[in-house]
């Protein structure tokens with residue numbers, strides 16, 4: 001019999017990441033992270049990465065929306081919306097300020113104790129990402145980030161420290177946020193935020209990416225094993241950015257190009273879910289003469305440390321087409337190989353809005369992975385207008401989220417996909433990861449802060465706040 005409602009216990013909430021909300025970048029012993037050395041950019045512009053913190057530069061994450069000091073009031077608002085879960089990350093550099101210490105920083109751990117206690121007080125389940133674009137900057141300058149195998153040790157030490165400390169407070173974990181963003185290895189932002197890597201002139205960025213990503217999937221598999229040994233009830237997931245890549249036409253070449261694009265974007269989850277590399281990719285490494293450091297012990301760990309569920313973000317879909325000069329591999333270079341899909345509209349930031357793609361995503365992953373899926377990000381960045389009476393009429397956000405929830409429900413109720421929960425991006429306005437803007441707003445709660453850092457930091461409920469409150473109250477029945 002077809003079910004008509006989402007299952008009881010479906011997790012409804014919202015998501016943020018530590019570096020995009022907390023601020024307090026040098027408080028409580030916190031060290032610099034990669035997010036602390038990125039400047040603010042404009043619409044569809046890339047942020048600059050500076051060598052450390054430079055005088056005269058503006059770093060929007062340093063203060064962000066001051067969640068570090070305001071979290072009790074903010075969590076209260078999330079509880080008012082009816083959240084049953086809240087996704088955030090633990091800023092790695094609060095716990096290991098430099099990244100390579102042997103012992104964690106107590107003040108950092110104590111902050112997350114307070115934060116998680118505050119969530120649990122309202123019955124809000126924390127969903128915690130270990131690494132969300134927040135590697136300690138010292139690991140970048142001293143070790144080249146995930147260029148170095150040693151960084152696996154630093155990461156697993158961090159994972160062990162927080163798994164141990166929050167053993168009884170956090171059940172749902174994610175290892176690396178959007179680990180597959182670096183498929184776009186020619187974009188400085190993705191390699192820097194995923195892996196703490198800056199590519200030197202003359203280097204093969206693609207090979208550098210595959211090596212770093214290998215160390216990360218190994219680090220993830222070790223973290224899964226450590227986590228399960230600390231608390232067998234932990235649910236530890238992988239996390240990918242799921243933008244499906246459609247073929248631009250029905251030409252077989254385009255269809256194969258799209259398949260290669262999907263393989264290139266999702267081998268990360270293949271490995272984390274299945275515990276082994278897909279055959280095409282091991283052949284690809286040989287064909288490209290990538291001489292990677294992949295040991296037998298690594299391969300054994302990948303098998304032992306497969307994830308319990310798959311979390312993913314969904315914002316948009318992509319499209320691609322083959323060129324006249326494909327090599328035998330139909331090599332996919334995301335910086336060059338995407339085309340505009342004329343059938344879907346774009347946001348102000350050029351993101352292709354495609355609600356049905358979410359149903360496609362859920363079906364694709366369900367067929368491939370046979371694991372519970374968790375939509376841990378979905379949302380639209382838009383300019384909001386704060387009215388004189390402190391209201392915000394963000395009907396476009398409501399429309400976007402409603403259209404996506406409709407498709408999620410079709411996947412669950414009609415297609416039988418096992419979806420654990422839905423945490424739209426973002427619970428509250430944040431600093432945009434890719435542009436550093438505050439004006440690219442995502443939240444249900446408006447924060448009075450501008451791109452240049454001015455503003456009172458006061459919080460106001462948007463129309464979407466009340467709409468989402470009703471969605472949660474009806475378990476998604478009334479949209």
Ligand code: BG6
Pocket residue numbers: 017020177178241313377381425431432433434435440
């Ligand atoms: C995802 C990230 O890429 O999308 C978030 O996990 C990010 O950190 C979100 O904020 C939206 O992207 P952006 O670049 O508009 O902030």
